[in-house]
Amino acid sequence: MSVIAFIGLGAMGGPMAANLIRDGNTVRGFDLSKEARDAGAANGIEIHDTAAAAVRGSDVVITMLPNGAILDDLMLSKDGLLSSIKTGAVLIDSSSIDVATSKKLHAAAKSGGLHCLDAPVSGGIAGAKAGSLTFMVGGSSETLDLARPVLESMGHTIIHVGGPGSGQAAKTCNQMLFGTTLTAVSEMFVLATALGLDHETLWNIVTQSTGDCRAIRNFCPVPGVVLNSAADKEFSPGFAAPLMLKDLNLALTAADAVGQRLALTEAATNAYSTLVDEYGALDCSAVIKTMSAQLETVK
Structure with missing residues (x-):
């Protein structure tokens, strides 16, 4: 050994x-x-x-x-x-x-x-x-x-x-997708709340439909839907928001180096920057707080 x-x-x-x-x-x-x-x-x-x-x-x-x-x-x-x-x-x-x-x-x-x-x-x-x-x-x-x-x-x-640095490149791309997807999942639940939809019913629909993703299954940003989710524990961090913000910024840095703009990643980065500034090291799924402060059911 x-x-x-x-x-x-x-x-x-x-x-x-x-x-x-x-x-x-x-x-x-x-x-x-x-x-x-x-x-x-x-x-x-x-x-x-x-x-x-x-x-x-x-x-x-x-x-x-x-x-x-x-x-x-x-x-x-x-x-x-x-x-x-x-x-x-x-x-x-x-x-x-x-x-x-x-x-x-x-x-x-x-x-x-x-x-x-x-x-x-x-x-x-x-x-x-x-x-x-x-x-x-x-x-x-x-x-x-x-x-x-x-x-x-x-x-x-x-x-x-692949060669040197390619592992980091792959991790950056993966985290970029995860961060933007979780931001979109959060926006979905904000809209669903405004439309009067039940969160658990919506979760059951999405996880059996084209919107299914790891973000909604493992990081559901609303309480009472997924057992032991961070949302059910006052967003106690599993994967902390500052780490997500770091990863999204790495994606923007990588994109800048090759002359590519990542519009969705920019929007997600702004949301996570606001989350970290206002709430600190909560779970990454707490990004919903940046877009739903007025909605008591998803605070």
Whole structure:
């Protein structure tokens, strides 16, 4: 089994690292948060005082960080972490970041004698805990072969998208679709409320019709329809709105780089920006609040 360094032991990284231990790997971890470090230690992770100490001598290094700027500073700055990783190790970045930074990481890793994959995930916290994540992988097929046993400890679906940065590109496109779809689902329920339709009846119709989608099934934005939905728990976050806003902004950045306008994504981004500004880190399905403040039934 491998010696794996895991940098970023938060809501996603913590359970992912725990699944690696479950499969018999040694995991060395680091996180800036004491709470995350303590939770990791309780799950059997060897907690180190610095990220550099965690990666030193490890066969595989996995990063799960909040954004590309943090990854760039940690890995690619003058005194960055790459110099502490042993030659021949496999670097897997599972953060959701911009494509340009991902490609920059690949190039720097190659120059340093490292194998590199960008492997962002889908499946949320529940998938991280269950070890059922989907990995969208960018990088060489040879590196994926090396990393596959590690990825299989954390996920059920591993899809090789293409070369460096393509995993991040696929994740960005997926999240763009999810964010715009959930915004449309919210608008639908606002209109339905104004028209006097029963929410559960409408849900039953849509989920058996052409409007069916994961957004309405798993992130229904009105209470009393889907058991244990965030809407039934005052929008306690499963997938938090600030993360959705980050992903939508990544899509706009990617589109700008190739000269494409994303009108629907722009509208959804504006809605999520308002949500985060006014309500903070609620669940992403709370986007309905930005368009229905006057409707008591969907608050």
